[in-house]
Amino acid sequence: MLKRAWTAFACTKLPCAMCHASSILPLDEHTVLCAFFGGSFEGKSDTAIWLARMTDGQSAEPVKLFSSNEAHWNPVLFTYPDGHIGIIFKVGDVIASWRSYFAESFDGGLTFSAPKELVKGDFGGRGPVRNQPLVLKEHCPGRYLSPASLEDGIWRAFADISDDGMRTFRKSNEVTLSKDELNATDTSEKDIAVSAQSFKGRGVIQPTFWEDPDGVHMLLRSTAGFVMRSDSKDAGNTWCDPYRTDVPNNNSGIDLDVLNGRIYLACNPVKGNWGQRSPISLLSSDDGIHFVKEEDMDSEAAEFSYPCVNACNEALYVSYTYKRKNIRVIKFTV
Secondary structure, three states: OEEEEEEEEOEEEOOEEEEEEEEEEEOOOEEEEEEEEOOOOOOOOOOEEEEEEEOOOEOOEEEEEOOOOOEEEEEEEEOOOOEEEEEEEEOOOOHHHHHEEEEEEOOOOOOOOOOOOOOOOOOOOOOOOOOOEEOOOOOOOEEEEEEEOOOOOOEEEEEEEEOOOOOOOOOOOOOOOHHHHHHOOOOOOOOOOOOOOOOOOOOOEEEEEEEEEOEEEEEEEEEEOOEEEEEEEOOOOOOOOEEEEEOOOOOOOOOOEOOOEEEEEOOOOOOOOOOOOOOEEEEEEOOOOOEEEEEEEEEEOOOOEEEEEEEEEEEEEEEEEOOOOOEEEEEOOO
């Protein structure tokens, strides 16, 4: 059974009006990097990528890493094969045609290189869209699978495959909802502080991956009212049609990782397209279809969303947007 080792806000004081879409990377048992985007409002051109360096569960003063005259979105922290740190993020005022940029750190996240395009000339988004890449251990060991998706038209997901340590990429087939699921989607706007571009979207986006002896699997944010799942038997090259799990989904971000053979999923288990973003809960499963609740991490009438889950050194780290005013980070131990 998991227990909380500590709970803290990433930032001592938020340097902007709002923040969202965190990514955490534990460096050791003491240090956790937490990246997010922040600015006046989601999708505005003043949004930037920020980084807080937490030590022993203490809040930190965030530093601005990247900004320009365009909106910045969804930073994703990860490690390259030699252990140095990478960050990938999106740039662009229009989600359907945003571009992916990457930067590298060789000093534990203290400094980063100037950002470069991840896939030159791409519009729409390559590499991880929100959740961290999975490095395969059993099926094609060393392969990186980035959980990716596209929002130009019907939303659809794919794996961006790299066999050279996140240097070059090739796409898997795209995973899309059935016509019945798409036609049943409620696309009316709701009272949620997201970019207006998002409200008319239908489909599946922002997958999160795990691997087991049977293959590689993804869970997906969806407009169908449930977390959807797809499976690959060939190390991420091709994926089956998506099918429902028993977890309700409010068309908001999800993430998972595996600790001691058990899948831990963070999400808002709320049914309905653009449903409320509370509670934010930690669930667990041994089959990736049927889940039980471990706990509600926050449950008042406010926004708690877009979790990141990272298992490291016999601990489980979870971060999520806290009322768009800070990022909450929790360390669980067994």
